[in-house]
Amino acid sequence: MKDAINSAVIGLGSMGYGMAASLLRAGNRVHGVDLNREAMARFQAEGGAPGGLDAMAGELDAVVVAVLNAAQSESVLFGEDGIVAKLKPGAVVVACATVSPDFARAMAARCAGHEVHYLDAPISGGSLKAAAGRLSIMASGTPEAFAAAGPVLDATAEKVFRLGDAAGAGSAMKAVNQLLAGVHIATMAEALTFGMTQGIEPQQFVEVISQCAGSSWMLENRAPHIVAGDYTPHSAVDIWPKDLGIVLDIARAAKFSAPITAAALQQFLAASGMGLGREDDAAVAKVYARNASLRLPGETGQS
Numbered sequence: 001m002k003d004a005i006n007s008a009v010i011g012l013g014s015m016g017y018g019m020a021a022s023l024l025r026a027g028n029r030v031h032g033v034d035l036n037r038e039a040m041a042r043f044q045a046e047g048g049a050p051g052g053l054d055a056m057a058g059e060l061d062a063v064v065v066a067v068l069n070a071a072q073s074e075s076v077l078f079g080e081d082g083i084v085a086k087l088k089p090g091a092v093v094v095a096c097a098t099v100s101p102d103f104a105r106a107m108a109a110r111c112a113g114h115e116v117h118y119l120d121a122p123i124s125g126g127s128l129k130a131a132a133g134r135l136s137i138m139a140s141g142t143p144e145a146f147a148a149a150g151p152v153l154d155a156t157a158e159k160v161f162r163l164g165d166a167a168g169a170g171s172a173m174k175a176v177n178q179l180l181a182g183v184h185i186a187t188m189a190e191a192l193t194f195g196m197t198q199g200i201e202p203q204q205f206v207e208v209i210s211q212c213a214g215s216s217w218m219l220e221n222r223a224p225h226i227v228a229g230d231y232t233p234h235s236a237v238d239i240w241p242k243d244l245g246i247v248l249d250i251a252r253a254a255k256f257s258a259p260i261t262a263a264a265l266q267q268f269l270a271a272s273g274m275g276l277g278r279e280d281d282a283a284v285a286k287v288y289a290r291n292a293s294l295r296l297p298g299e300t301g302q303s
Contacts, residue, residue, distance in 0.1 A: 004028045005061040005151045010076050012039040016066030018130025019156045026155035057086035062152050063093050070099040089115035092148035096123045098243050101168035108167035117145035120167035122174035127234045134158035140169035175250050178243040179261050184218035186264035189285035196294050202227045222282040229298020231279040238277035240268035
């Protein structure tokens with residue numbers, strides 16, 4: 001085993017918790033930090049480092065930032081109690097949130113001013129792969145940043161795509177991925193509920209279409225949630241107004257028309273407006289079901 005590192009994971013949500021657990025399983029010292037004290041206590045009970053992060057910040061080799069968005073990322077790094085100013089020279093920030101390429105470049109420059117490396121490292125794979133240490137990471141940064149982040153990448157990722165020697169390229173690729181992922185979820189929901197209008201049961205839809213050319217990874221992963229009537233959030237509806245909004249902001253700046261992305265975004269906004277924001281993102285199917293007066297599996301009445 002390679003030398004263990006002293007690390008912190010800030011953000012113990014569905015993805016961050018899995019990354020923290022994977023780092024711990026690889027033999028590293030890991031501080032788990034979150035506003036949710038129950039999540040922190042649970043992680044410490046499973047072997048996470050005890051005590052406050054502030055006292056240990058100067059000893060950290062790597063900080064994984066797995067929060068929701070750019071605003072939270074900037075607050076963690078450079079806010080009133082920001083971590084970067086407390087880190088030792090040569091430490092690395094592994095930034096995993098979906099953000100714009102311009103934001104990633106700005107954070108990298110500010111970290112460099114503190115002699116701290118910044119790896120632009122958005123993640124993909126979902127909570128189960130995060131827990132198994134099998135994420136795909138779309139990373140860009142200096143060779144020094146990659147070297148410093150090596151133990152984090154080894155412990156948490158099945159695939160690391162090295163996309164360049166400067167921050168921004170990783171976030172650009174994540175935007176492309178999120179365009180496809182969000183559109184695929186919305187399209188899956190549209191196709192499944194369209195099939196219901198033609199007498200095709202959701203279970204039959206999954207059995208057949210998952211084996212045909214119309215399938216996608218998102219269809220195979222999310223459609224079973226609808227069949228089971230289980231909307232426990234592995235990835236919540238409210239992720240998509242944020243992520244597809246980022247995609248459209250980037251597209252607007254590039255003077256690029258993305259009408260299919262915009263249409264998918266409207267369906268997630270409708271789902272959030274129905275009060276489904278904290279449900280699994282497969283719950284976007286409930287928008288279609290409501291509009292067509294359909295009853296999805298597990299529903300006892302109309303939405």
